[in-house]
Amino acid sequence: MSPPDALPRIHRHTLGELEITRIVELDEPFLAPHQMFAEATPEALAPHLEWLLPKALCPVTGKLILPIQTYVIRTPHHVALVDTCIGNHKSLAGFKRWANREDDTWLRRLAAAGISPEQVDYVFCTHLHLDHCGWHTRLENGRWVPTFPNARYLFAAEEFAYAESRARAGEDPVFAENVLPVMEAGRGVLVAQDFVLDDTLWLESTPGHTPGHVSVHLxxxxxxxxxxxDLIHSPLQCHHPEWNFRHDENPALASLTRRAFLERHADAATLILASHFPSPSIGRFVRKHQAFEYRYLEP
Ligand SMILES: [Zn+2]
Structure with missing residues (x-):
């Protein structure tokens, strides 16, 4: 039986001829603010509590609420996914909380949004951390196989090389479980960090969280x-672009990239499809004092 909340976690928007659907895998308290951002002391958080509580900061656990989700982009020509969450049966050496999941809610939500795995044409990936490429593969008779059998999986070459080096150092099973099986099945394509698919979808290099991190434009x-x-994890970082997430691998570069991204897209009024901002996640950056704030598209 499906849990009763399985279907409502689908959210649709349009952008011109594009249809954008958020498919949420998890949406729950993640870590206390100071565990994510060293600077997030009670004093630093105090001015933000009014807008953080209760949707972005759980009043019970005191943790920041953070969705793990996929953006599905339907263009007149393609069905594309951006990131594929955590997935099932993954060993996730560094983060046991999400290891060995057996929950097909994400796949069922995708189906409820009218998308079968066979229909997906492209799988984009912002970076190769465990919560962004999990459903790239699934376990079938003890073997990892691509979840989307007809898709081209696009990997930024620099991110691919970095993930491969971590795997060689024995630091991370993500490459072996989520990436290598896609390449071995002939479905993976290495692309530049400024790759352009067509006039509707392209990549922008946004390094710092990981070396080959990209953002996906539509x-x-x-x-x-x-x-x-993951160049930005929380709307708190709109107010404090210098706050780095503790897993930003190059903190100095991560803050430079974040500040420049906020500047550029606040001026352009770009629609922001934030990967981990609390639901409903989609909104715009707006300038405020010497920094920014986040305005959600819907309440
Ligand atoms: Zn992430």
Missing amino acids: QSRQLHGVVTG
Whole structure:
């Protein structure tokens, strides 16, 4: 039986001729603010509590609420996914909380949004961390196989090389479980960090969280949006672009990239499809004092 909340976690928007659907895998308290951002002391958080509580900061656990989700982009020509969450049966050496999941809610939500795995044409990936490429593969008779048998999986070459080096160092099973089986099945393509698929979808290099991190741009009829990936994790970082997430691998570069991204897209009024901002996640950056704030598209 499906849990009763399985179907409502689908959220649709349009951008010109593009249809954007958020498919949420998990949406729950993640870590206490100071565990994510060293600077997030009670004093630093105090001015933000009014808007953080209760949707972005759980009043019970005191943890920041953070969705793990996929953006599905339907163009007139393609069905594309951006990131594929955690997935099932993954060993996730560094983060046991999400290891060995057996929960097909994400797949059922995708089906409820009218998308079968066979229909997916492209799988984009902002970076190769465990919560962004899990459903790239699934376990079938003890073997990892691509979940989307007809898709081209696009990997930024620099991110691919970095993930491969971590795997060689024995640091991370993500490459072996989520990436290598896609390459071995002939479905993976290595692309530049500024790859352009067509006039509706392209990549922008946004390094710092990982070396080959990319954001995914979409455009239709002069309307423009971008899936952030993990260059920014929380709307708190709009107010404090210098706050790095503790897993930003190059903190100095991560803050430079974040500040420049906020500047650029606040000016352009770009629709922001934030990967981990609390639901409903989609909104715009707006300038405020010397920094920014986040305005959600819907309440
Ligand atoms: Zn992430």
